[in-house]
Amino acid sequence: MNFLRQAWAVAAKDLRSEVRSKETVNASLSFALVILLLFSFAFDPDAEQVRQISGGLLWLVFAFAGTLILNRSFARELVNDCLDALIASPATGAQIFFGKCVANYTLLVAVECVCLPIFAVFYNVKLPQRIALLFLVMLLGTWGITVIGTLFSAMTVNLRLRELMLPTLIYPMLIPALIGAIQLSTVLLGNDPLGTENQIWFRLLVVFDLIFTALALTLVEIVLVG
Amino acid sequence: MRLKIIVALSVLSGLILAWNLHTIFLKIPDELNQGAIFRIIYFHVPAAITSFTGFFVAMFCGVGYLVKGDLKLDAAAAGITEVSLAFATITLITGSIWGRIIWGLWWTWDPRLTSYFVCWLMYVGYLMLRNAIDEPNTRARMSAVLSIFACIDIVIVWKSIEWWRTQHPGPVLSIRSGGGMAPGMEAPLWYNLIALLMLSAVLILIRMRQQSMQREIDSLRRYAHAF
Amino acid sequence: MSPENATFMFYGFTVAWLVILIYVVSIALREKKLRQELDRVKRMVGEHEGEVKK
Numbered sequence: 001m002n003f004l005r006q007a008w009a010v011a012a013k014d015l016r017s018e019v020r021s022k023e024t025v026n027a028s029l030s031f032a033l034v035i036l037l038l039f040s041f042a043f044d045p046d047a048e049q050v051r052q053i054s055g056g057l058l059w060l061v062f063a064f065a066g067t068l069i070l071n072r073s074f075a076r077e078l079v080n081d082c083l084d085a086l087i088a089s090p091a092t093g094a095q096i097f098f099g100k101c102v103a104n105y106t107l108l109v110a111v112e113c114v115c116l117p118i119f120a121v122f123y124n125v126k127l128p129q130r131i132a133l134l135f136l137v138m139l140l141g142t143w144g145i146t147v148i149g150t151l152f153s154a155m156t157v158n159l160r161l162r163e164l165m166l167p168t169l170i171y172p173m174l175i176p177a178l179i180g181a182i183q184l185s186t187v188l189l190g191n192d193p194l195g196t197e198n199q200i201w202f203r204l205l206v207v208f209d210l211i212f213t214a215l216a217l218t219l220v221e222i223v224l225v226g
Numbered sequence: 227m228r229l230k231i232i233v234a235l236s237v238l239s240g241l242i243l244a245w246n247l248h249t250i251f252l253k254i255p256d257e258l259n260q261g262a263i264f265r266i267i268y269f270h271v272p273a274a275i276t277s278f279t280g281f282f283v284a285m286f287c288g289v290g291y292l293v294k295g296d297l298k299l300d301a302a303a304a305g306i307t308e309v310s311l312a313f314a315t316i317t318l319i320t321g322s323i324w325g326r327i328i329w330g331l332w333w334t335w336d337p338r339l340t341s342y343f344v345c346w347l348m349y350v351g352y353l354m355l356r357n358a359i360d361e362p363n364t365r366a367r368m369s370a371v372l373s374i375f376a377c378i379d380i381v382i383v384w385k386s387i388e389w390w391r392t393q394h395p396g397p398v399l400s401i402r403s404g405g406g407m408a409p410g411m412e413a414p415l416w417y418n419l420i421a422l423l424m425l426s427a428v429l430i431l432i433r434m435r436q437q438s439m440q441r442e443i444d445s446l447r448r449y450a451h452a453f
Numbered sequence: 454m455s456p457e458n459a460t461f462m463f464y465g466f467t468v469a470w471l472v473i474l475i476y477v478v479s480i481a482l483r484e485k486k487l488r489q490e491l492d493r494v495k496r497m498v499g500e501h502e503g504e505v506k507k
Binding site: 261262263265266269270273309312315316319320323324326327425429432433436439440442443446447449450 | 457458459461462464465466468469472473476477480483484487488490491494495497498501
């Protein structure tokens, strides 16, 4: 119980700070819109092409916009030595990490929820019948991005080239989760039947999330404290 | 003692490689379907195996550092990863050249090539991270954690890309090389592997020695500036 | 088999050896630089110790 309480304290702090300033969410949302615009020039897809690339397009937008949120996650603590204060507090590294994960996750899911209808409007995609399943895919995939992104944000927080290093490090690692999420999203957005061969992607997402959450919780103490 | 090991291993690996080149070019006939280009496999596969072995050994060295705190283990991990990355580059380029002849394409998003490229990218990131951190203990910690993540991810990436490509087959099917090779033709592959492993051991030992020199320089510099 | 086949085989082997060679040369250059730096720093420490003794 104490674990969750401490983690929630950290999460609430981050969320409260973000709600007051709205800087990260605004930046992330604007970036997402810009990417959607750029893709329309890059591909100029017709209806059939949109059907094929919809999942990929959506998740690229989520991944790129998510990096902004994840980068700020630990970077915001650098001012006034807040990070040192956090680490010195009674909360363990894992509690701090989990709290930040929850906060980042909430923000990223919020951004995604705004992006999805905008994407549907821009690319003339009818919102799918199985929207609950699509939402589930979004939740699973976003957790994978959040867990790895938050850990690497902690790792790169003190580096000069933080904004460059974070995407370089996390995107190759996220490929399995992105593949699974993209496959499922494309099928669901196209209103195609979700056959048995696609269940493997659900399993992949769940396994990915479980393995990397466990790994991150175990190793974050080493990254934050030493 | 170490110098003797380094020299002995280099000479031995050089001899094996030279002898193998002789076998590969003069004794082994052209493969029926692939022709001369097939001989590239004698470098491509050993380099791939060497690099994978290196990445996993480096992860264990990283874990060893986390457990024991000995910077020499971190130096080993870094050296091994660097050398493995060089061999990974060789694997990618020789594979691409082979593909140009066999498939007519310089590159294709075939499962193994894609996964291997992802692996390569992760370890380039590892070296970039090491370059970006100056403090030795922080650098060792972060590198160790990164290599643990990367190694576990290699397995997941491999399987997931394979599943993805089975659902959407690429323009060409990847030819499972090495299956059903005549016994006489297979031997040079394993000898080359041993030679490359020895060569990488040599390079790793040299790199480790360079890293301990760097540590000595840093500590002497601190000592000099303490006056 | 087309002559292109054999040519590319040589390219392949050349590339493999070239990468190893470039890597070995870069290691050798790093070694030289490290030795120079080590000598320089040892001299610097020697000078400082000489001054302290005076």
